[in-house]
Amino acid sequence: MCRRCSSTRGGAGVAQRNPDRGGPLGGGSAGREALSGGAGGREAPGARAAGLEALGAGAPGGGVPSGGAEDLARYLRAQATDFLRALRRHRESGVEDAPAPAMALRRTARRISGTLHTFRPLLDASWSDELRTELAWLSGTLAREHAYAERLERLxxxxxxxxxxxxxxxxxxxxxxxxxxxxxxxxxxxxxxxxxxxxxxxxxSTALQALGSSRFHAVADGVAVLASDVPLRKDAxxxxxxxxxxxxxxxxxxxxxxxxxxxxxxxxxxxxxxxxxxxxxxxxxxxxxxxxxxxxxxxxxxxxxxxxxxxxxxxxxxxxxxxxxxxxxxxxxxxxxxxxxxxxxxxxxxxxxxxxxxxxxxxxxxxxxxxxxxxxxxxxxxxxxxx
Amino acid sequence: MCRRCSSTRGGAGVAQRNPDRGGPLGGGSAGREALSGGAGGREAPGARAAGLEALGAGAPGGGVPSGGAEDLARYLRAQATDFLRALRRHRESGVEDAPAPAMALRRTARRISGTLHTFRPLLDASWSDELRTELAWLSGTLAREHAYAERLERLxxxxxxxxxxxxxxxxxxxxxxxxxxxxxxxxxxxxxxxxxxxxxxxxxSTALQALGSSRFHAVADGVAVLASDVPLRKDAxxxxxxxxxxxxxxxxxxxxxxxxxxxxxxxxxxxxxxxxxxxxxxxxxxxxxxxxxxxxxxxxxxxxxxxxxxxxxxxxxxxxxxxxxxxxxxxxxxxxxxxxxxxxxxxxxxxxxxxxxxxxxxxxxxxxxxxxxxxxxxxxxxxxxxx
Incomplete structure (x- = not known):
């Protein structure tokens, strides 16, 4: 695992293209609903609030809750819900000028990707590897425009x-x-x-293209799955x-x-x-x-x-x-x-x-x-x- | 005095030309003898050693000797003697390639100049101002060649x-x-x-020219005076x-x-x-x-x-x-x-x-x-x- 990370494979927000884009992420209908503000998306905020309360109750004063897959699932659901909400805001505010939702998208994509990497043994491996790679691609693509703007301002x-x-x-x-x-x-x-x-x-332009691509829709579908039902392994x-x-x-x-x-x-x-x-x-x-x-x-x-x-x-x-x-x-x-x-x-x-x-x-x-x-x-x- | 120094007038090794180069420093014969390795020059090393011994006796363990013009005169004599010795070595070793004597010349010129500045009220004012200005010119002129060489090496x-x-x-x-x-x-x-x-x-070239100039001979004469008889004020x-x-x-x-x-x-x-x-x-x-x-x-x-x-x-x-x-x-x-x-x-x-x-x-x-x-x-x- 250490070796894998030191070559920055997926895991930590490094953009990387996956030649095999089909597979378990492709074309679920739940994701489409979430994207268009459907049931999955609407339910999410409440679910997340509940999740945070549970987290707060389990960890008073910033302590560590009793370990378990349930905490992991709760965290991933919360992040996935945030991702979907940012995506909806991004669509609503118009694609041209929405730095805040775009930043929230990147922020949650990085968190989901990193979490899938760290707790990989608890998750359906091939499914989470796939989503992780695609999220890295997405956050990398979205980050670039911002990075160039910041670099120019810095210089x-x-x-x-x-x-x-x-x-x-x-x-x-x-x-x-x-x-x-x-x-x-x-x-x-x-x-x-x-x-x-x-x-x-x-x-x-690349980011716009990416956000309209079927590849991106597949990512959103994957995240929508995560928002409702985290694919944990049986022994997790x-x-x-x-x-x-x-x-x-x-x-x-x-x-x-x-x-x-x-x-x-x-x-x-x-x-x-x-x-x-x-x-x-x-x-x-x-x-x-x-x-x-x-x-x-x-x-x-x-x-x-x-x-x-x-x-x-x-x-x-x-x-x-x-x-x-x-x-x-x-x-x-x-x-x-x-x-x-x-x-x-x-x-x-x-x-x-x-x-x-x-x-x-x-x-x-x-x-x-x-x-x-x-x-x-x-x-x-x-x-x-x-x- | 403070104001004078903050415009770096003479005093501390800053090259400055004095338009009035005649005056009390001009053409003494004692200096000429010192330059050519005459009596004044030969006597000097012993005198300096005696001076250092006296300093050592007066200030055991690096303490301050009882103040007085005598200490000042001893220090100036010792520096002037060192200057004349460096000058002789510089002549003997050939003008073309003598970094060590040239460095010793600058070193002693700076010390004499600085000391004349600091203890100016104890000394014949016009005489010491004159010598100080001329020593600053000399050490500035001699320093330049070395400075360019060092600068190139640094870069x-x-x-x-x-x-x-x-x-x-x-x-x-x-x-x-x-x-x-x-x-x-x-x-x-x-x-x-x-x-x-x-x-x-x-x-x-400028340094060579300076060392052969009558202006320089006048400086050397002034230093030779210092080596034998420091012109203190009566109440010093x-x-x-x-x-x-x-x-x-x-x-x-x-x-x-x-x-x-x-x-x-x-x-x-x-x-x-x-x-x-x-x-x-x-x-x-x-x-x-x-x-x-x-x-x-x-x-x-x-x-x-x-x-x-x-x-x-x-x-x-x-x-x-x-x-x-x-x-x-x-x-x-x-x-x-x-x-x-x-x-x-x-x-x-x-x-x-x-x-x-x-x-x-x-x-x-x-x-x-x-x-x-x-x-x-x-x-x-x-x-x-x-x-």
Missing amino acids: LTALQRLAGSTAPVPAQASASPTGQLTVGAAKAGALLDRQLTLARTRAH SAHRLAPFAADVEARLTDAVRALPLVRAGHPYNAEALVHGLSSDTAPESQDAPWHQVRLLLRLHRYAQEALGVRDFDPHLVAASHALDRHRDAAEAAAAASSAARTPRIAPATAYALGVLHADQRHEVEASRFAFKGAWQRAGSASAVSLS | LTALQRLAGSTAPVPAQASASPTGQLTVGAAKAGALLDRQLTLARTRAH SAHRLAPFAADVEARLTDAVRALPLVRAGHPYNAEALVHGLSSDTAPESQDAPWHQVRLLLRLHRYAQEALGVRDFDPHLVAASHALDRHRDAAEAAAAASSAARTPRIAPATAYALGVLHADQRHEVEASRFAFKGAWQRAGSASAVSLS
Whole structure:
């Protein structure tokens, strides 16, 4: 299981296409009803509220309820119901401009996918593997548009900061190449705006296409099945959930132990910029273990949610945010260096992109430093709050 | 006096030309003898050894000897003797290749200049102001060649590091544009090599010219006077040295208090790169207070030496080194961005120079962080060791 996760197969929100799209998820009628706001969908909110009450009763003060497949089923039903509700809101609000429902869709898709992964031995294996893969595809597809928009905003904000401007980033920073930016910085901003806006537009079309595809309808059907009747294995009730959650936590701890934390704890170690000017893909290989820990930390969080732990260690939340920033900065740095390879750009533009790349790589380093601090503070706290 | 120092007038090794080069320093014969290894020069080593013994006897265990003009005269004589000895060694070893004597010349010139500044009220004012200005000119002129060489080495080492190479920097890194560097990094290295080698060669010629000039002979004469007979004021013996040294320390403390130390103490504050892409000279104005503290810290050290304190607080030494690195990194960053403004360079070269600039500005930030730590550790220790 550890091996499987370290290659990020499905499980933790990594987009992956499954060549075999038929199978157990295809074309159930219950799902269609849920999609169109039918009986399954309407019943769900109440069911979820009941489920949460049950969770609350079972776990006073954030404790762990007595393990069992019933808790797992309850959690999955609640998430599936949230997914279907977000989907309905998304349809109602018009597909063009609905960031909140889209975010809720991604959020619940990640939780369902992660939970199916962690507690796989308790579930119908082939059915849940199938749904998990498809949910990963969906959340990956939906996330991309948002990611490009965020990346552009991050880079334009950084350009403003590098120019010493305290003014907020204008919506069209690149449209006014005068102001406080040098010509190079303004041109770099315009170039990034062009490239990332194009990428975002494409991602938007892809997401729209995905949401209208039969592949997506099959996913929604699968989630609708989950909302009403979680396909547990016959012997599932004999198991407690805690050992599976502990397994995830152990994998997380192992992965963190393999990180160069001592080095990351020394500020200004200049590690993140090593290979910044080498031609190979060294930065990616340097970042990969951190990205992996980010996914495992998320998996750990979802497993704790399934267990009924409601107060996830705030230090771990901080650690998780640090790794989100790590990922964002790493991708922004890559976008800057990729933009610098655009043919026929002016040297001043390339220079600004170089400064921007290095700035974002230092943000990567700063995030590692922040992660180390948060992780250490979490140390004892998490040992107490978890069984 | 404080105002005077904050504009770095002479005092602490800042090169400054004095339009009025005649005056009391001009053409004494004692200096000429010292220069050519005459009587004044030969007598000096013994005199200095005696002086050091006297210092040692007066200040057992690094304590402060009883204040007085005699200590000041002894310190200045010893430094002047060292200066003349370094000058002789420099002549003997051939002017072309003598880094050690040149360094000793700068070292003693800075000490004499700083001491004349700190204890100015005890000395013949116009004479010592004159010599101080001329010593600042000399040490500035001599320092430049070395500075360009160091800057080039720093930048080429950084380029290697950014390319992820652990191999030592080859003497002619730029001559082999293949290897582990990308084309852009190799071209950036070659460009910097060309520009800084040219600057170094020019600085070398200027230094040679300076060492052969009548202006320099006048300086050497002035120092030779100092080596035999320090021109103290008549009432000098009525004063203790400690109050003047304490004044320097107070100015240092004030200048440090004005630094943004809280911000500098937060790692990865991204302060040093603010204005990195603005067109004005904002980085210089941001760095200036730190450079000023660097000079005051040096002045403080020399004042302590004159007082006979032999164990200068190692934390202050570390703080001083941090500010040296701060200055070096700031100037290297400026050299990288200046090279990026070379007409008709390739975008890849400009990109590499941008990364390099940002890297060196982060080194600036790291140096501030290091200074803050060292200064805080020095806090109590220096309060104990100083009177």
